[in-house]
Amino acid sequence: MAEISPDKRVDIRGLVCPYTFVKAKLAIESMETGQILEILLDYDEAAKSIPKSMEAHGQQVLKVAKINDTDWVLLIRKAKE
Amino acid sequence: MDFTEDQILRYSRHIILPEVGGKGQAKIAGARVVIVGAGGLGCPVGYYLTAAGVGTLALIDDDTVELSNLQRQIAHSVDTIGMPKVESAKKTFNALNPDVTIVPVKVRISKDNILDLIRDYDIVVDGSDNFPTRYLINDACVMSGKPLVSGAILRFEGQVTTLIPGSGPCYRCLFEEPPPPGLVPSCQEAGVLGVLPGVIGGLQAAEVLKLILGKGEVLKGELLIYDALRTTFRKVKVPKNPSCPVCGENPSIKELIDYNEGYCAPQ
Numbered sequence: 350m351a352e353i354s355p356d357k358r359v360d361i362r363g364l365v366c367p368y369t370f371v372k373a374k375l376a377i378e379s380m381e382t383g384q385i386l387e388i389l390l391d392y393d394e395a396a397k398s399i400p401k402s403m404e405a406h407g408q409q410v411l412k413v414a415k416i417n418d419t420d421w422v423l424l425i426r427k428a429k430e
Numbered sequence: 431m432d433f434t435e436d437q438i439l440r441y442s443r444h445i446i447l448p449e450v451g452g453k454g455q456a457k458i459a460g461a462r463v464v465i466v467g468a469g470g471l472g473c474p475v476g477y478y479l480t481a482a483g484v485g486t487l488a489l490i491d492d493d494t495v496e497l498s499n500l501q502r503q504i505a506h507s508v509d510t511i512g513m514p515k516v517e518s519a520k521k522t523f524n525a526l527n528p529d530v531t532i533v534p535v536k537v538r539i540s541k542d543n544i545l546d547l548i549r550d551y552d553i554v555v556d557g558s559d560n561f562p563t564r565y566l567i568n569d570a571c572v573m574s575g576k577p578l579v580s581g582a583i584l585r586f587e588g589q590v591t592t593l594i595p596g597s598g599p600c601y602r603c604l605f606e607e608p609p610p611p612g613l614v615p616s617c618q619e620a621g622v623l624g625v626l627p628g629v630i631g632g633l634q635a636a637e638v639l640k641l642i643l644g645k646g647e648v649l650k651g652e653l654l655i656y657d658a659l660r661t662t663f664r665k666v667k668v669p670k671n672p673s674c675p676v677c678g679e680n681p682s683i684k685e686l687i688d689y690n691e692g693y694c695a696p697q
């Protein structure tokens with residue numbers, strides 16, 4: 350898969366649920382349909398729950414990857430207003 | 431709207447909801463709601479709308495706090511006995527959420543001031559405790575096209591309905607005229623279970639938030655009746671009356687009416 354360049358990035362390292370999702374959701378809301386959001390986080394639980402909640406809200410999860418001992422990167426495409 | 435970090439924390443349980451989100455919370459923050467009555471119903475309605483972050487909340491009431499109010503009027507306290515109810519409630523609501531602008535209006539509403547008092551607001555909440563005021567608010571909302579969330583309580587029973595001028599019935603479509611004063615329970619008979627206004631006021635606050643958000647279905651054309659003794663909720667369909675004296679095709683009431691006193695307003 351070719352490297353995807355996000356339109357917006359949020360760093361939510363240090364946050365726990367539900368603020369991880371709240372911040373990610375506010376970021377998605379501020380974007381246009383079709384744009385891609387990159388989320389950097391270090392709360393393992395949120396690496397599962399954010400993709401699940403984003404899909405439940407109609408957004409498209411492109412990538413969920415652990416990039417080092419503590420951090421995860423998610424890529425979410427805004428599919429729905 | 432850009433939220434502060436504190437606002438993101440405060441409203442996070444709203445923002446998470448698909449039906450609200452940051453955009454819905456911004457709508458709530460931009461809303462202007464006026465509550466008539468800072469008593470049994472006005473206290474919980476105002477308390478929850480303050481917690482929800484409604485931008486501007488006006489409270490209209492000309493009474494002062496008395497000890498006998500404290501069995502149900504949860505915004506007041508022993509420390510505010512003797513204080514105007516609108517000031518007592520403002521103090522409580524400000525302590526809960528300083529984001530909300532509380533506008534205390536200590537006047538008795540009448541046909542001469544009601545239109546001015548509700549003019550700058552999007553939604554009107556009826557938390558009044560007497561028939562003359564209830565009919566006055568209804569007629570003023572019909573005439574000025576404002577949505578009205580109406581609540582009433584007596585003994586163990588409460589009612590809620592949402593009246594949308596133009597598309598739904600008004601209060602006079604349900605009950606054309608106020609009952610004669612003699613049929614209204616006197617002060618000694620007019621007991622109320624203290625928690626009842628909490629239930630009914632909570633339902634009214636939910637109706638207000640749905641109107642602001644434009645989500646879900648409000649109680650338009652329906653009267654919800656709660657019986658606390660039996661723990662039952664009943665919905666009664668209420669059609670718009672084409673010959674309603676105020677919102678019908680040929681309205682006979684074209685000016686506001688102050689019904690004569692003689693009605694008991696329980697403290």
Ligand SMILES: [Zn+2]
Pocket residue numbers: 599600601602603604671674675676677678
């Ligand atoms: Zn009517």
